[in-house]
Amino acid sequence: MRPMTLPRSTQISLEATPYYHCVSRCVRRAFLCGRDTESRKDYEHRREWVVSRMHKLAEIFALDIAAYAVMSNHYHVVLYIDKNSANKWPLIEVINRWQKIFKAPSLAQRYLQGDTLDHCEQKKLREITSIWRERLTDISWFMRCLNESIARQANAEDNCTGRFWEGRFKSQALLDERALAACMAYVDLNPVRTNMAKTPEDSGYTSIQQRIRAAISGDQPKSLLPFVGGERLNMPKGLPFQLDHYLELVDWSGRHLDPRKRGAITENTPPILDRLGISSKHWLYLNRNFESRFKGLVGSVETVRQACTRLNKRWVHGLRDCQEFLSP
Known part of the structure; x- marks a missing residue:
């Protein structure tokens, strides 16, 4: 018997966090993007559909894109809800x-x-x-507008009708800096982890590739939520990390995710892990298992329990993993 699906209102609390990781998967065997080895059709151009529509909607909604990755039969996006604006x-x-x-x-x-x-x-x-x-501040409406548009285009191209996406997208509330950093890196490293790309800069249709290309010119992409450094007074809107520290972290993580390079973990781990209070061993585990190990609420045990109180939830799946991997 499948567990009862919870309403979004019990999973989203802007008082707890403005950051959410969303995943939408294609329901048909036909690929969303890339080359389908069974039908021998190439759907690579659909990646651009998703990225273009995603950025266009982010300009309309009070939502900012922190990270994204478009895969063969699903996509990831980390959103920041800008309720104040x-x-x-x-x-x-x-x-x-x-x-x-x-x-x-x-x-x-x-x-x-x-x-x-x-x-x-x-x-x-x-x-x-x-x-x-x-x-216009609701991630469900954002995902609806994104998915319906892509489904209509794909169905027209495939000359068929019917459901294109699974009934509901998956969402995770990222309650603190540890969860946010781990989730963003997990999303950015999807192509490397699945052997679709050798390095982050080679990972097409991802936020990390977009950020690296902009960083070469000393800029940050205008269509993505910027990195603004650590917490401080008069904190501007943006990700609470330094861009160079995050890029170093993703590059280091990608090297250890490569199945051909597994082995001893080097001692010169990125300093951002020390600030986050996450061991290198736990960090690499999170980069391989973030989506599968955590469900609706992700963060330290303290932040998860606080969110449960706000949402009137008695229990949350994955609390033991939150204790082991994301608690200081």
Whole structure:
């Protein structure tokens, strides 16, 4: 008997964390992307569909992309929910953002055209845009808009109908810096771990490749959530690590994930692991098993228990692993 699926409201708490790891898998045997050895068809171009749509939606939603990887039959994305920015949007911006995805009703169109609305119409418009504002900070709506678009394109190309994705995407709440760093590295190293690429910089359609290419010019990609360094007063929006430290960490991890190079772990491990309080042995285990070992809530035992209290959850799967691998 399969366990009952929990509603998203019991898995997401912005008070606990704004970071979430989402995974969506293709339900059919046909590939989402890449070359299908059975049908001998090449679907490599679909990777660009996913990446382009993902970045376009991130510009519309109050969500930032921290990491992503597009694989052969699934994709990963780590999202940051920017609730504060969404709350500051004026009414007209909410309408303009929403109608980039969906057709706005005539009431909103009249408002944009400068028509005078009576009291009841103004109240109704505020109610509608309040719903839109909430949806534009909702990862479920983001994933819905992403997956439906790709499914329509793929079904049209395959000349078929029916479900393209599994019924629900998988999500993990990343409750602290340890969980965030481990998950991002896990996502960025997917192609290396599955032998699709030899190095992070060779990993096509991943955030790590995009970051490395930008770093060569001394920049950070504008379409990705930037690295802003460690926690401090007046902390700007961004990832709480230094970019060079994270790139060093991913490069070091990728070398040890290569099955041809397994063996003793070198002593000169990246210093970021010391700051995070994670041993090199545990870090490499997380890079191979992060998705399978943890379910809805991921972090130290303390942060997981705090999140459980906010979400009225009595128990969470993987608490023992959180204790062993992610607790100081």
